[in-house]
Amino acid sequence: MSDTPKNEDTLGTVLVQVQDDLRQLKHSLGKITISEKGETLDIQALDTAIRRTERGIRKRAEEYLKTVNKQLLILPSIEDLQKKTIQLPKWNPTLESFTDTCPQRGELPGPSPGEKHKSALTMRLLCNPAHPKNRAIMHQKFGIPLPDLHKKSANSETHHRVITGPTMSIVPGGHRNLARPEEDMRAGLTDWKSRCHKQLTWGKEPGPTHERTGRECTPTWTTKAPAPPPSATSKSTGYRSMMQGSNCLTPESHQNVPVLVPIAISKFPFTITEGRTDPMAADFCRFKQHYCLCWGNLVDALEALEKLLREFAVPLAKVCGERLADFGLGWDIGWRRAPPLMGLLSVLENREQVLDLVLRPGQRYTGEGGIEAAAIRIQSCWRRYLARTTYLRHCRRKWAAGTIAISWLMHAQMRRVRKALQARRFRQLENYRNRAQHLATNWKHIQSSKRTIIHIPSLGYSQSQRLSLKGFDVLQNIQISRLCDVRDENVEVIYVSPRHLGDDILHYYSSLLKLHGASEVGDAELTQSSSCIKRFTILTPDAVEYFPTHNMCLSTLLKYSPRTLQRIRNLIQGKEAYIVGGVAHVDDLAVADELGVPILGPEPVVAQLYGTKSGGRRIFAGAEVDVTPGQGDIYSLNQLHETLARLMTQNMDVQRWLFKVDSEQGGRGTAYCDVCHLSCYNWALQEYRRHGPDLWNTEWVQEPVLLRYLDEVPEWLAHHAQPAKTSCYPNWACFLKTFLRQGGVVEAYPPSDSVTCLTVDLLLEPGGVVTMLSCGDQLHGSCQLETVGSSVPQTSVCPDTLHSICMRVGRACLQRLIIGYVSLDLATFLNHSTLEQKVWAIDVDLRYSNQLAMTQMLLILTGGTLDCRTCRLEVPVPIKEKSSARQIAAKPPAANRYAVIGSRLFHTNLSMVYPTVFFKMCKAQGIGFDMKRKEGTVFALHDSSERGSLGMVTVSEDLQGALVTFARNLSVIQQEISSPKMQGETNFKDLIKDIEDVLQMTVQNNAQAVEDNKAAT
Incomplete structure (x- = not known):
C-alpha cells in the first residue's frame, strides 16, 4: 500500500472539466458555416479528432479509477487491523x-x-x-x-x-x-x-x-x-x-410517518419542474456526481429533454437516471441530429402521463415558443395549402390539356376515318348506280342467258331491333327455299346461309331438288332433275364464328368474311351474276363492290325512306289506290291526339284504330284501341246520324264532336290501348315510348266483321316491267296482325282488280327508283252501306318475302306455273295410257291446284326430334307428297341445331282440301311431339283455329254462291 495517495485527489475533477471543454468545442464547431481566405474548414475532421480525444480521456479515467479502487477502497485485513490504522x-x-x-x-x-x-x-x-x-x-x-x-x-x-x-x-x-x-x-x-x-x-x-x-x-x-x-x-x-x-428499510418521510416502502426502480431519480432542472437539488447532485466522468454525453440528452418538456409545458417529469444515462451514452448526436421523441420520453418514470400531455392537440403551442411555433405552423399550413392548390390546379390543367389533346387527336382521327368512309361509301354508291344502269340495259339478255343469282337473305334492321329479336339467324334462314330458283335451267344459285347447316339439311334439300321433273319419263327431264343439285352452292360466312352473339345482319357478316368473298368471286368469275338481298342495308353496297356485281334492289337510303309504314302510305298516295284512313309521320303526343281525334270524327263507322311503328315488321310494332271504350262515342254517333253522312263532312258540324274527342282521347288511350304482341311491348307506355321515338302511323281497321288480308309479290324489273310472282290470302296466328302463312293462289279479290292495283303500285315504286322484289299487303272487306267490296292498301315491304320463297318450293315440286293474272295454279298431269307420237308431242293436260303455305311454324318440342325421326313419324302418319298426283305435304327445314322452326306446304285439288290437310298435319305433329304435361310454346293451335274460321267462311261463301246461281237461273 505504499502508493496510496495521501493528499486530496483532484484528477477526477480535471478529467470532467476536460470532457466539458471538449463537448463545448464540438457544439461550437457545429455552428461554423464560413470559410476564411478561400479555404473551407473541414469540420468532420475536427469532429473525428475530438471524438478520438474523448475516447482517450475516457480510457485514462477508467484506468485511474481502477488504480484508485485497488489502492484506496479495500478494507484492511482483520488480522492487521490492530497493527495498522489507516x-x-x-x-x-x-x-x-x-x-x-x-x-x-x-x-x-x-x-x-x-x-x-x-x-x-x-x-x-x-x-x-x-x-x-x-x-x-x-x-x-x-x-x-x-x-x-x-x-x-x-x-x-x-x-x-x-x-x-x-x-x-x-x-x-x-x-x-x-x-x-x-x-x-x-x-x-x-x-x-x-x-x-x-x-x-x-x-x-x-x-x-x-x-x-x-x-x-x-x-x-x-x-x-x-x-x-x-x-x-x-x-x-x-x-x-x-x-x-438482502432486505432494506426506506428512509422516513418528511411527515415522520413510518412506512415500509418496496424496492424502487431507479437509484438516481430526479425531477424536472416546468422543463427546468434544479442544479442544487440533492437528487440531481447525486446523479451528476455518480456520472461525472461521462457527464459530457449526458448533458446533451438532458438539455434535449428539458427543451422538449418546456415546449410542451409539462409541469412535472420524473426522470430515471439510469435510463437517461443509457440513452445519453447510446445516442450519437452527430451534427445537428435531433433526438427521437419516444426515446426521450422513455427515460421518464411517469412517461404515460407526460405522453398523454404531449399528444394532446394544441399542447405544443402552450409551452415555450408556442406563439412562434403556432405562427410557423399556420404559415406552413397556409403555404402547404397554396402549394397543394397550385399543384392540383396544375394537375387539373395538365389533365385537361392532355384530355383536350387526346380528344382532338381522336376527333381528327375520327374525322379522317369518317371522311375516308364517306368517300368509300360514295364510291360504292356510284359503282352501284353504274352497275344498276348496266343491269337495266342488259336485263332482257341476262334473263334469257345463263346467269348466277347470289341470294343473301339479310335482314338489315337497326341494331336495337336485331338485338331484341330471338333466333335472329334462324329468321334470316327462313328463306332457304330460294334454292328452288334452280328450276330454271339457266340459273345457278349461290345461297349464303347465316348459320352452319348440317349434313342432314344438305342431304334433304339435295333430295328435294332431285324430285323436280322426276315424275316425267323423258330423258330430258331426268337430266334436268339430276343437274339441279349441281347448280346450287351453300356458303356460310367465316365471320359467323367470330360474332356468334352480336346479331349482325348477314351482309355485315359477309363483309367481314374475306375467304367467303374470295370463294364467291371464284364461283362467278366470267359469268353474269347479280345479288338478291333482303332488307336493304348499307353493307350490301360494300359486298357488291367487293364482288363487282350489281344488286337487284333499291339503294339503302331509298329503302329506308319508303320501306317504313309512313313511306308506304306515300307510295300508295302516289299510286292513287285506296288506302286505310290514317296519317303517317307522327312523332309527338299532341300530334297523335289531334290526328286521332280528327280521324275518328271523319270516320264514324270505324270501330278499331291501329298504331304502327314505322320501322317494325311482322306485327311486332302494332297496337290497337277500340272506340267502344270511349265514353262520348254513343253521343257522337247520335250526332252523326242526326246530321246524316252528306252534311257530316262540313267542319262546323264536326267541331263539337272533335273538341269532345280531344278531351277524352288521352285518357282513353292510356286506359284501353294495348299492344298486339305483349312479348315485344308489355304495355301501352312502353309501346308509346318507341312509337314517338321512331315515328309511326295511325290507321283505321276495316269496319267489318269479315276481313281478308292478302299478299302479292311483285318483281320490279330494272327495265321498267312490273311482274306479279305470287299472291295468296294470309293466315294469322295468335296475333291477328301477324302473318304466319297464306293460301295460294288468292281467292278474295277479283283478279282484274288485283292486277290493276299491283300495276299502279309497281309503277309508283319505279318512279321512286325502287327496283327488285316488293311485297304488297292488301285488305278486302264488304262495305255494309253500299254492299260493295272494298280493297285497301295496307303496307308495302321492299324485300324478298317468305311467301315468295315458299312459292318457289311449291312450283319446283309440282312443276307447275302460277298465273297471277288469272290467279290459277296449274300443274301438269301425267298421261295414264300409252299414246301415239302425235299425242306425246302435244302439250300434256294441266290441272288446277291450291296450296297452303306456312312459312314459319314453331314449336319448342321440335328441338327434341331429329329430322330423320321426324320424317319417319310423318310417314307413319300418312304425311307425304305424291309426285304423280302432285298432292301432299312438303316441309322446309331451317336449321339443324335448334330445330324449333320449320315451313310446310300442302297441295290439294281444292282450297278446302288444302286447308284441311294443313290443319290435320299440324294437329298430328302436335300430338306426336307433345304430352299433356309438356305442351311447349307453339303457334300450331292458333293457326289451326284460324284455318277453321277460314273453312267455315269458305263453306258459307260456297253456299251463298250456290243460292245466287239458283236465283239467277
Whole structure:
C-alpha cells in the first residue's frame, strides 16, 4: 500500500472539466458555416479528432479509477487491523440525500481470495447485527459497536424505526464509491461507526421472515450510494450475488410517518419542474456526481429533454437516471441530429402521463415558443395549402390539356376515318348506280342467258331491333327455299346461309331438288332433275364464328368474311351474276363492290325512306289506290291526339284504330284501341246520324264532336290501348315510348266483321316491267296482325282488280327508283252501306318475302306455273295410257291446284326430334307428297341445331282440301311431339283455329254462291 495517495485527489475533477471543454468545442464547431481566405474548414475532421480525444480521456479515467479502487477502497485485513490504522477521509453526507431504492446490480473488480474472505465475514456481520456473537466480533475485530436490537428506544412506537439520516451502500470487498465529495472520502471508519451508532435505532419486534429459508431475520439498514460507472460495474460480480437476498428499510418521510416502502426502480431519480432542472437539488447532485466522468454525453440528452418538456409545458417529469444515462451514452448526436421523441420520453418514470400531455392537440403551442411555433405552423399550413392548390390546379390543367389533346387527336382521327368512309361509301354508291344502269340495259339478255343469282337473305334492321329479336339467324334462314330458283335451267344459285347447316339439311334439300321433273319419263327431264343439285352452292360466312352473339345482319357478316368473298368471286368469275338481298342495308353496297356485281334492289337510303309504314302510305298516295284512313309521320303526343281525334270524327263507322311503328315488321310494332271504350262515342254517333253522312263532312258540324274527342282521347288511350304482341311491348307506355321515338302511323281497321288480308309479290324489273310472282290470302296466328302463312293462289279479290292495283303500285315504286322484289299487303272487306267490296292498301315491304320463297318450293315440286293474272295454279298431269307420237308431242293436260303455305311454324318440342325421326313419324302418319298426283305435304327445314322452326306446304285439288290437310298435319305433329304435361310454346293451335274460321267462311261463301246461281237461273 505504499502508493496510496495521501493528499486530496483532484484528477477526477480535471478529467470532467476536460470532457466539458471538449463537448463545448464540438457544439461550437457545429455552428461554423464560413470559410476564411478561400479555404473551407473541414469540420468532420475536427469532429473525428475530438471524438478520438474523448475516447482517450475516457480510457485514462477508467484506468485511474481502477488504480484508485485497488489502492484506496479495500478494507484492511482483520488480522492487521490492530497493527495498522489507516486514516480515511470523513464521510458526512446529509440525510436528505438518501433514496428509497435498493442498490443496483453491477460488476466490480473482483477481490483477492483473502479479501473475499474478509468481505464475506464483514457482510455477514453487518447483515445480522442482532446476533450477539456478530456484535462481539465486530467490536473486537473492527472496533465497530453494533446496536442492540432487543432494547427499546424512547421514541419507538412502531415495529421498525426508519432511518432519517444519510445512508451508505456497503460495496462487496469493502469498496467505496469515488463519486462522493472529497470531504466524505477523507472521513475515517471510526467517525462513520460513531455516527451510525448514534443515529440508528432498531425496533424490538422480530424482523420479517426470509423468503427462501423461512427463518426469522432482522431488518438491515440500507445506505445508498451512486452506482459506479459502466466500466466499473461491468466487472463486479460478487456485488450482484450478495444483494439478491438482502432486505432494506426506506428512509422516513418528511411527515415522520413510518412506512415500509418496496424496492424502487431507479437509484438516481430526479425531477424536472416546468422543463427546468434544479442544479442544487440533492437528487440531481447525486446523479451528476455518480456520472461525472461521462457527464459530457449526458448533458446533451438532458438539455434535449428539458427543451422538449418546456415546449410542451409539462409541469412535472420524473426522470430515471439510469435510463437517461443509457440513452445519453447510446445516442450519437452527430451534427445537428435531433433526438427521437419516444426515446426521450422513455427515460421518464411517469412517461404515460407526460405522453398523454404531449399528444394532446394544441399542447405544443402552450409551452415555450408556442406563439412562434403556432405562427410557423399556420404559415406552413397556409403555404402547404397554396402549394397543394397550385399543384392540383396544375394537375387539373395538365389533365385537361392532355384530355383536350387526346380528344382532338381522336376527333381528327375520327374525322379522317369518317371522311375516308364517306368517300368509300360514295364510291360504292356510284359503282352501284353504274352497275344498276348496266343491269337495266342488259336485263332482257341476262334473263334469257345463263346467269348466277347470289341470294343473301339479310335482314338489315337497326341494331336495337336485331338485338331484341330471338333466333335472329334462324329468321334470316327462313328463306332457304330460294334454292328452288334452280328450276330454271339457266340459273345457278349461290345461297349464303347465316348459320352452319348440317349434313342432314344438305342431304334433304339435295333430295328435294332431285324430285323436280322426276315424275316425267323423258330423258330430258331426268337430266334436268339430276343437274339441279349441281347448280346450287351453300356458303356460310367465316365471320359467323367470330360474332356468334352480336346479331349482325348477314351482309355485315359477309363483309367481314374475306375467304367467303374470295370463294364467291371464284364461283362467278366470267359469268353474269347479280345479288338478291333482303332488307336493304348499307353493307350490301360494300359486298357488291367487293364482288363487282350489281344488286337487284333499291339503294339503302331509298329503302329506308319508303320501306317504313309512313313511306308506304306515300307510295300508295302516289299510286292513287285506296288506302286505310290514317296519317303517317307522327312523332309527338299532341300530334297523335289531334290526328286521332280528327280521324275518328271523319270516320264514324270505324270501330278499331291501329298504331304502327314505322320501322317494325311482322306485327311486332302494332297496337290497337277500340272506340267502344270511349265514353262520348254513343253521343257522337247520335250526332252523326242526326246530321246524316252528306252534311257530316262540313267542319262546323264536326267541331263539337272533335273538341269532345280531344278531351277524352288521352285518357282513353292510356286506359284501353294495348299492344298486339305483349312479348315485344308489355304495355301501352312502353309501346308509346318507341312509337314517338321512331315515328309511326295511325290507321283505321276495316269496319267489318269479315276481313281478308292478302299478299302479292311483285318483281320490279330494272327495265321498267312490273311482274306479279305470287299472291295468296294470309293466315294469322295468335296475333291477328301477324302473318304466319297464306293460301295460294288468292281467292278474295277479283283478279282484274288485283292486277290493276299491283300495276299502279309497281309503277309508283319505279318512279321512286325502287327496283327488285316488293311485297304488297292488301285488305278486302264488304262495305255494309253500299254492299260493295272494298280493297285497301295496307303496307308495302321492299324485300324478298317468305311467301315468295315458299312459292318457289311449291312450283319446283309440282312443276307447275302460277298465273297471277288469272290467279290459277296449274300443274301438269301425267298421261295414264300409252299414246301415239302425235299425242306425246302435244302439250300434256294441266290441272288446277291450291296450296297452303306456312312459312314459319314453331314449336319448342321440335328441338327434341331429329329430322330423320321426324320424317319417319310423318310417314307413319300418312304425311307425304305424291309426285304423280302432285298432292301432299312438303316441309322446309331451317336449321339443324335448334330445330324449333320449320315451313310446310300442302297441295290439294281444292282450297278446302288444302286447308284441311294443313290443319290435320299440324294437329298430328302436335300430338306426336307433345304430352299433356309438356305442351311447349307453339303457334300450331292458333293457326289451326284460324284455318277453321277460314273453312267455315269458305263453306258459307260456297253456299251463298250456290243460292245466287239458283236465283239467277
